[in-house]
Amino acid sequence: MGAVTCLMVTVVGLNAIAAAAGLALSAVAIWVAVDGYKLYPISGVSGKDDIFAGAWIAIFTGFAFFLTCIFGIFAALKRSRALMLVYLIIMFIIFLFESASAITSATNRDYLVGNSNLVKKQMLQYYADSSTQGQQITMTWNNVMTQVQCCGADGPTDWIQYNSTYRQLFGAASLWPLGCCKRQSSNFEVVDPIGCKAGVTSSMFTQGCFQYIESVLSRYTWAVSWYGFSVLMLVFFTLVIAMIYYTQLP
Incomplete structure (x- = not known):
């Protein structure tokens, strides 16, 4: 050959x-x-x-x-x-x-x-906002927090340490969204909404979501x-x- x-x-x-x-x-x-x-909205909004x-x-x-x-x-x-x-x-x-x-x-x-700062900034700015971007980010974060069982970017304290659209709308009445609250496996209802809003750690997710977002x-x-x-x-x-x-x- x-x-x-x-x-x-x-x-x-x-x-x-x-x-x-x-x-x-x-x-x-x-x-x-x-x-x-x-997770496209988290990338797209930036x-x-x-x-x-x-x-x-x-x-x-x-x-x-x-x-x-x-x-x-x-x-x-x-x-x-x-x-x-x-x-x-x-x-x-x-x-x-x-x-x-x-x-x-x-x-x-x-x-x-x-680092988590960009994702956290977007969350604080757009979550609960009435704009189209806000609605997309809110839906995305609700899905992530409930499915992954996490809260905020680095943790629940994100919602109270920094100024946010959610905090401006709800103030002290609800420290963080209901997506941060633990749910019953049978009907997916919030286990203890009052305790969760008050910060009872046994009724809420304490781990941040950024690690999951980063991995995806x-x-x-x-x-x-x-x-x-x-x-x-x-x-x-x-x-x-x-x-x-x-x-x-x-």
């Missing part, structure tokens, strides 16, 4: 693997874009929703990788310099798009979860960025071998 034929087989094999990886990238990006944990923007780009680039790799297999089997050149150009353009997606998602994650956003980032980077490394190696094959074609 000649050297050119060996290169052709290698290019075909690498493109087949890269095509499968591209489909997998689209799948994990769709999982992020769907936002099964329903205007720093690049994790989700990166996911939409990754959906496109993953499927584009798949289609272009199929074309690359065809071009390699045809041993056509013209088709291989078209393939290389398209793959390089997609490579740049996916690089931008992975980088922006990673940097946005660092911005959101570097980190999972989203891993899906879009770190898996995206691994696909990029595979595509880069494929491009190098494909360029060598291109130079050997008559």
Whole structure:
């Protein structure tokens, strides 16, 4: 078997693997874009929703990788310099798009979860606010606090140590939202609403929610960025071998 034929087989094999990886990238990006944990409002209200923007780009680039790799297999089997050149150009353009997606998602994650202050500030500002953003944030935090059994970003004291929209509306009548209160497993009713509002620790959640939010956003980032980077490394190696094959074609 000649050297050119060996290169052709290698290019075909690498493109087949890269095509499968591209489909997998689209799948994990769709999982992020769907936002099964329903935390987009926390990211969106800050205007720093690049994790989700990166996911939409990754959906496109993953499927584009798949289609272009199929074309690359065809071009390699045809041993056509013209088709291989078209393939290389398209793959390089997609490579740049996916690089931008992975980088922006990673940097946005660092911005959101570097510490709890940003998430806490948004919570205090928008929770119980009547605006559209306020309604979204209120619903998001209610879901997180009741499902994860937590209260506030760092803990219940967030609601009383800092000025907030909720505190302005309810004052001393309710120190924190009912989402901070423990509920019965049978009917999901608050166990002791009066005690919870008064700060009885046995009737409320004392752990903060930031650790959960951080872990979810980190999972989203891993899906879009770190898996995206691994696909990029595979595509880069494929491009190098494909360029060598291109130079050997008559």
